[in-house]
Amino acid sequence: MAFEKFDDIYRRAAERKGGEDKLEALLSTPLSKEQVADIPNDRWLSAFSMKVFQSGISWSVVRNKWPNFEEVFFGFQIEPLLLLSDEQWDTKASDKRIIRHHAKVKSIQANAQMIHEASLKHGSFGNMVANWPSEEITELWAYLKKFGSRLGGNTGPYSLRQLGVDTFILSGDVEAYLRSCKVIEGGKDTKRSLQAANQAFAQWQAESGRSLTQISQTIAFSSGDNRVLAPIE
Structure with missing residues (x-):
């Protein structure tokens, strides 16, 4: 071609x-590959979650409320979030400090699990992304869509770009x-x-x-x- x-x-x-x-x-x-590898798991989850909530909603509205999201979801630390019960997730989804959207809140749980499982294999989610071949970048998009939640379309790529990943x-x-x-x-x-x-x-x-x-x-x-x-x- x-x-x-x-x-x-x-x-x-x-x-x-x-x-x-x-x-x-x-x-x-x-960012360089080394800089991408150094991005903590909680920042990946925060970025994915922000882009999920910005889908269909004013980006500025979501950004203005994001400090509340950080507070409600433990700074997006993976381990504490994985310990929450379904009932606790339901409670967080109804918290008035955030944008109350149950399905999008539940995506945080699913994406925390995705990041956790990738970290078990690669040492950290950042390590996996940093070592992904650039000539197969859309395969990384496909990974986010398959193993994550609500990260299909341009949501996954925009999240990567927001954190400085070359895509x-x-x-x-x-x-x-x-x-x-x-x-x-x-x-x-x-x-x-x-x-x-x-x-x-x-x-x-x-x-x-x-x-x-x-x-x-x-x-x-x-x-x-x-x-x-x-x-x-």
């Missing part, structure tokens, strides 16, 4: 954003670009589409030496509406 050269994508994005310097200022730098995201602009190039055809979450996206990003990474994060952002800046502010992708 032939893909557009990354240099051409980059040149178009730079033109739309007012030059290379301005484009570079908009691009994010992901592309199939935002509206990126998906539209990949479809225009016939990289993705049919459902974006199908195994075939995700493998094709992996292949394309691996080629662009080999060409440019850039992170998946920066490639993804550059594609978003090169197509779609030319927003004044950086698109959330």
